[in-house]
Amino acid sequence: MTGLPVIRYARQEDVTLILRFIRAAAEEQLPGAEVTATEERLASTLHFGPPTNAPLPPTRLARALLLFSSNAEPAGLLVFFYNYSTWAAAPGICLEELYVVPDYRQHGYGQMLIQAMACAAEAAGCIKMDWVCLKDNEKALCFYDKVEAKRIDKWHVLKVDSEGIRRLAINETWDWA
């Protein structure tokens, strides 16, 4: 029996599948990349189930969408979190991970996942979606062109790693109130 592909928000019991997809995506983007995620950490940091108006645990920051193919096989993953624009005083969505199982590429599944994220963005009143992509990932960039994502070349991305955070944090020269 085949039908439309199905997209749903991830549940607690999906963490094994999610970790498998995260590892496969990392290996494809950056072979040998260090993936320190574990099932336990995903279980404690992802927010499961669809967005609601109920208060959220402050430690669950990201949401995962899973796509099941028209023959009901797990075929894709998208992870996003909400971000914020002060200029608009409004939320946005940041795409953190997008993966489609190789056998299911050229089915439009990546685009469906992006569209599902756009539905989530619209429902939450988001004024933008943004994300980063490796400059040498031509295939991904070509796909992102199709969903009309614009490359913003006027910004530098800046990053402080966990060592840098520690160095900065120990140096208090002010009072906390």
Add this chain to the structure above:
Amino acid sequence: MTGLPVIRYARQEDVTLILRFIRAAAEEQLPGAEVTATEERLASTLHFGPPTNAPLPPTRLARALLLFSSNAEPAGLLVFFYNYSTWAAAPGICLEELYVVPDYRQHGYGQMLIQAMACAAEAAGCIKMDWVCLKDNEKALCFYDKVEAKRIDKWHVLKVDSEGIRRLAINETWDWA
């Protein structure tokens, strides 16, 4: 009377000051920039008070730190939100806004605000802090060098605006489960 500068998390009654600082920062970065934020929208989208373990309203996404000078004048603002890394299954922090009142520059206040954000990042177990900066903002880039933020040049930043979100969201070719 003078003492150490004071940093605290913003409160609901600070929105007038926060909006003033956001507008001043925007005007300095990009003269004529459209700032659609209002006091009402800031009041309903910022999370006020220090982070706790209590559940959060899902619509309050960002936190603001305010710095008061050693003579107790409002002198700086930093806005951040939590982001997420799937590879680490751990949170990060994104710097969304940093502003120091011109009269109070060269006092190390910008660095104190970044350090206060690093304290928040460490308390929340964050594995990174990241943000974007206009490539032609030499002054800001020079300051970010001092806090040892690395420029990540291997990524393109991609963005879909609210029009693009709408176009993507109306095009459902899957079932939601």
